[in-house]
Amino acid sequence: MKHLFKGGRRKVAAVMAIALVASLSQVAPSSAKSDRSGGAITVGVYNQLLTTCFSPNASNSALGIMKTVFEGWVEKRSDGKYVPHLASSITASADFKSWTFKIRPGVKFHDGTTLDVKTAITNIQASRGLYYLGAVGAGAPAASVVHTLGSGIPFGANVANVTAVSADSFRVDLWEPQVDYLASTYASGRNYVRAGSDFTNPTQCVTSGKGTGPFKFESVSPTKTVVVKNANYWRKDKAGDQLPYLNKITFQYVNQPSQRVNGLKSGKLDAAQFVSSGEVKQVLSAKALKNVNMIDSGYKYYPMTVLNTAIEPFNNKNARLAVAHATDYKTFFNQRQCYKGTCIGEIPTSVVGKANVGYTRAGFPTYNLAKAKQYVAAYKKETGKNLVFTQPADTSAESQASAKATQQILKKAGITMNISTEDTATITAKAFPSPGTGFNPYQAYPTLLFEGDGVEFTFPFMVRNMFLTPNNRMVAALGGARSAGGGALLAFGALINPGRTADAALDAAVFSAWYDTTSGRNAKIRAAMKYYQENAFSIAGTSQTHFTGVNKKLKGWDTYFLAGGGKGIPMTNAGINYTGLYLEK
Numbered sequence: 001m002k003h004l005f006k007g008g009r010r011k012v013a014a015v016m017a018i019a020l021v022a023s024l025s026q027v028a029p030s031s032a033k034s035d036r037s038g039g040a041i042t043v044g045v046y047n048q049l050l051t052t053c054f055s056p057n058a059s060n061s062a063l064g065i066m067k068t069v070f071e072g073w074v075e076k077r078s079d080g081k082y083v084p085h086l087a088s089s090i091t092a093s094a095d096f097k098s099w100t101f102k103i104r105p106g107v108k109f110h111d112g113t114t115l116d117v118k119t120a121i122t123n124i125q126a127s128r129g130l131y132y133l134g135a136v137g138a139g140a141p142a143a144s145v146v147h148t149l150g151s152g153i154p155f156g157a158n159v160a161n162v163t164a165v166s167a168d169s170f171r172v173d174l175w176e177p178q179v180d181y182l183a184s185t186y187a188s189g190r191n192y193v194r195a196g197s198d199f200t201n202p203t204q205c206v207t208s209g210k211g212t213g214p215f216k217f218e219s220v221s222p223t224k225t226v227v228v229k230n231a232n233y234w235r236k237d238k239a240g241d242q243l244p245y246l247n248k249i250t251f252q253y254v255n256q257p258s259q260r261v262n263g264l265k266s267g268k269l270d271a272a273q274f275v276s277s278g279e280v281k282q283v284l285s286a287k288a289l290k291n292v293n294m295i296d297s298g299y300k301y302y303p304m305t306v307l308n309t310a311i312e313p314f315n316n317k318n319a320r321l322a323v324a325h326a327t328d329y330k331t332f333f334n335q336r337q338c339y340k341g342t343c344i345g346e347i348p349t350s351v352v353g354k355a356n357v358g359y360t361r362a363g364f365p366t367y368n369l370a371k372a373k374q375y376v377a378a379y380k381k382e383t384g385k386n387l388v389f390t391q392p393a394d395t396s397a398e399s400q401a402s403a404k405a406t407q408q409i410l411k412k413a414g415i416t417m418n419i420s421t422e423d424t425a426t427i428t429a430k431a432f433p434s435p436g437t438g439f440n441p442y443q444a445y446p447t448l449l450f451e452g453d454g455v456e457f458t459f460p461f462m463v464r465n466m467f468l469t470p471n472n473r474m475v476a477a478l479g480g481a482r483s484a485g486g487g488a489l490l491a492f493g494a495l496i497n498p499g500r501t502a503d504a505a506l507d508a509a510v511f512s513a514w515y516d517t518t519s520g521r522n523a524k525i526r527a528a529m530k531y532y533q534e535n536a537f538s539i540a541g542t543s544q545t546h547f548t549g550v551n552k553k554l555k556g557w558d559t560y561f562l563a564g565g566g567k568g569i570p571m572t573n574a575g576i577n578y579t580g581l582y583l584e585k
Contacts, residue, residue, distance in 0.1 A: 036241070036582035040248035041554065043575075044260040044272035048222040048253050048425045052209035053198070054150030056429045060448070060546065061273040063189065064575035065251045068227050069110075070192035070211035073101060074182050075562050076569060080453060082182040083564030086115060086193055086212060096177040096517055102169040104563070107234045109195035110210040117164045119196050124172065126199055127191065128156035129492050133478055147202040151432050153492040155187050157466035157474070158515075175472045176515035183456035189574055214244035214579045222425065223253045235563060237580070245556070245582035255396050255424075257282035264292050264549050271554065273575050274547040276344040277303060278336055278398030283344060286549040295548045295557060295571040299345065302352050302450040303541030305391065305406075308443050310500035313379065313389055320536035322375035322387055323444075324365035326413035327406075333542050335405050348540040351533055355453045360526040363534030372413035390418040391444035392427045403446075417444075431498050440498040447498070448544060451573065455525055459510050462532055464502045467493035469511045499537050506531055546573045556580040 045061035058066045075085040084090050088104040107115040125131055126148045158181075161173045174181065185191055195210035204210065208217045212234065215227035228248050235243045254260045254272070257279040263269030264286055274283050287294040307314035307323070314320050329347045337345045350359050376387050393403035400421070407417045422430075431440045431447065449461045460466055467475050467489055479486035494500070509531050513524035532538075548571055550557060560568040560580035568577050 035585060036245040036556070037247075039246055039583040040250070041246060041270035041581075041583070042250045042252055042268065044254040044263050044269045045251050045575075046253075046255065046257070046260070046273055046275065048423075049220060049225050049251070050222055050425055050429070051206045052217060052220055053147050053202070053205040054152070056425075056432060057151045057190065059424075059428055060275070060573045061251075061575055063573070064273070064578075065225050065227070066192065067189055067213070067574055068215040068249065068578050069209065069213045069217055070194065071213050072186060072189070072191045072193060074186050075564060076186055076189070077562060077564075077566040078569050079566065081566070082186055083562055083566060085563055090182065092181070096179050096181065097174045098171055099174075099181055100165060100169060100171045104234070105168065107212050108232055109197075109212055110216045110230060111195045111197050113195055113197070115193065115212060117167065117170050120170055120193070121162050121164065122196060122199060123193050124156070124159065124162045124170075126194075127152050128159055129153040129489060130478075131199060133488060144202075145199065147205050148199055149492070151495045152187065152190060154460055154466035154494075154496050155184055155191070157472065157493055158184070158469065160472075160474070175474070176469050176511075177517050178515060179517055179521075180454055180456050183452075183454050186456075188451060188457050189572065215249065218248075225251045227251075235579070238561065244579050246578065249578060255394075257396070257398060260549075261285045261289075264551070265289055267291075267551070271548055271550040271576070274549065276337060276545040276547070277541070278396075278402045280337055280342070280344050281339045283547055284339055284342060286547075289549070291552055292549045293552055293554075295550065295576060297546040297571045297573060299353055299543040299545055300355055300452055301448055301544040301546065301573055302348075302356070303446070303448045303544050304351060304450065304538040305541065306440075306445045306447060306449070306499045306538045307536065308440060308445070308498070308500055309502070309537065310439070311441075311443060313383075313385070313387055314443060316379055316383065317535065318375045318379040318382060319387055319389075321365060322372050322379060322413065323410065323415060324372075324536040324539055325368045325375060326372035326410050326415055327365075327539055328367045328369075328409045328412075329540075329542065330367070331409060332405055336402050337542050344545055345542040347542060351529065351538060351540045352450050352458060353543050356450075356458070357454055357522055358458060358525045358529040360529050360533075362526070363530040363532075364540075365533065365536055369413055372415075376414045386416065387414065388416040388418070389443040390420055391446060392420045392422050392430075392442055393446070394424040394427060395421060432495065439494070439500055442498075444539075445498050446541070448573070449496075449498075455514055459514050459528075461496055461498075462501065462528075462537070463507045463510050464497060465490060465493040466496075468507060469515070501537055503535070503537075506535070506537075546571065546575070548576050550576065553584045554581055555584050556582045 047059045047062035049062040049065050073087045074082045087101045089102045091100045131148045132145050158174050160175045165171050198205040214233045216230050218226040218228045260272035261282050333347050349361050352358050393399045403419045410417050431445050450458045475486040509528035513528045557576040558570045560577050562568050
């Protein structure tokens with residue numbers, strides 16, 4: 001058995017630098033001019049883009065579409081460091097409780113307005129949900145700004161206040177000291193900065209949001225989205241030529257991976273995205289095409305099945321541990337992650353991968369059929385019921401096959417798993433409902449939440465509510481802003497908790513570790529992960545790799561440099577960076 005891709009280990013250190021300063025020019029422009037501009041491409045994606053607004057959140061390949069239009073304050077380099085992007089510099093206080101952002105000059109939104117301090121503060125306050133709650137501005141009626149609510153609200157829970165410092169800078173004050181605040185600001189590339197008109201015009205926000213990015217929305221639908229070149233984009237390449245190079249990108253939703261392979265083969269698709277979970281055969285088929293380069297993200301994405309602890313049967317720990325010990329990772333891996341002796345991914349030994357600071361085998365429930373049957377019996381003795389649950393799978397053949405493989409594995413322990421079939425967009429919308437419309441109804445929910453090498457994209461999904469840190473006083477402060485102010489914020493704070501966990505010990509362990517600024521932080525992080533694992537709040541999946549197959553005539557995906565200096569990441573779960581992509585002439 002051979003592995004097609006092998007992820008490397010990397011130590012993760014606490015934030016050491018107090019200031020991050022971006023150079024205003026990457027390198028001195030050369031005298032030679034490139035001939036890269038022009039052309040249009042079509043990309044096959046496997047997620048639908050349902051909205052360009054706040055909710056529901058764009059997943060994976062749909063996120064890649066959003067990132068062509070929207071940008072954030074920071075970007076992540078290929079070495080894992082965060083560098084300023086729409087900010088020209090970011091400075092942390094000595095105690096990591098205040099962060100000052102200087103706005104990059106000359107940046108304009110697609111509606112022609114300028115990125116200034118007022119718009120910057122509006123973005124941060126809206127992303128926290130405060131625009132809706134009436135704590136910002138002149139108190140616009142809630143009904144007119146409800147579109148600004150999204151699942152990103154919990155990621156801003158640690159923000160106590162944001163204020164203007166000068167005509168071109170603002171300061172973010174935190175409730176708790178946070179050494180990795182820039183990672184939270186990045187939020188896996190989902191923290192977009194929007195034009196002010198997106199906040200006041202719901203129709204625009206939903207159908208044609210305005211960002212600062214290299215492309216603008218021309219048309220948006222769940223099955224096809226077209227973006228066109230932003231001729232006034234603020235960035236140039238090393239040679240001084242205007243970015244982006246491409247004139248147009250059409251993103252076509254292609255649910256079946258075999259059709260994406262056929263599209264690459266025929267030339268109907270210039271690029272296509274894939275994922276290792278259930279698509280190994282198609283990944284290998286695309287890689288074998290002579291006209292295609294296959295780019296991979298590495299093993300920094302950690303799928304799981306989230307168990308809903310608020311409803312039966314997984315409000316019972318015996319039920320959770322039964323499923324955890326009945327999960328035969330090796331069998332599933334060989335069936336769904338391998339094809340003709342070639343495998344993609346790694347069999348999990350923790351809920352996060354070895355590159356993550358929280359990686360630990362401690363408390364991780366390993367496959368043990370005898371022990372699983374004991375927990376099944378204990379559950380039945382306690383409740384008088386057989387262990388039966390339902391989890392969703394989307395309409396693709398690969399998703400159905402993965403669900404059925406899991407179903408057969410659990411059956412060996414006397415566990416019945418039923419499968420409900422729905423499209424991906426419906427599943428995502430239910431699991432992460434719009435604010436005020438309820439909570440995840442699924443008993444078990446297969447998803448990808450954990451990723452990266454830090455805790456900024458693991459911890460928020462583990463706790464009961466991000467507004468319940470020891471020193472967070474936002475709920476109390478908003479209690480009188482509107483009749484539902486504080487209560488609504490608590491509801492928003494639980495939006496990214498699909499497991500609906502309400503475990504005080506887990507909350508305490510997570511918050512104590514996350515906001516620690518001492519050398520003992522990493523040990524605390526691993527202790528929190530140990531508690532999470534031994535209580536089986538989720539079932540780990542085989543580590544996931546994302547891929548983009550690109551026609552060999554497409555260049556620049558591997559040489560793209562960031563405005564803050566350094567090389568960009570060639571490939572993430574969102575896909576490649578299209579800003580520096582060009583057609584070879």
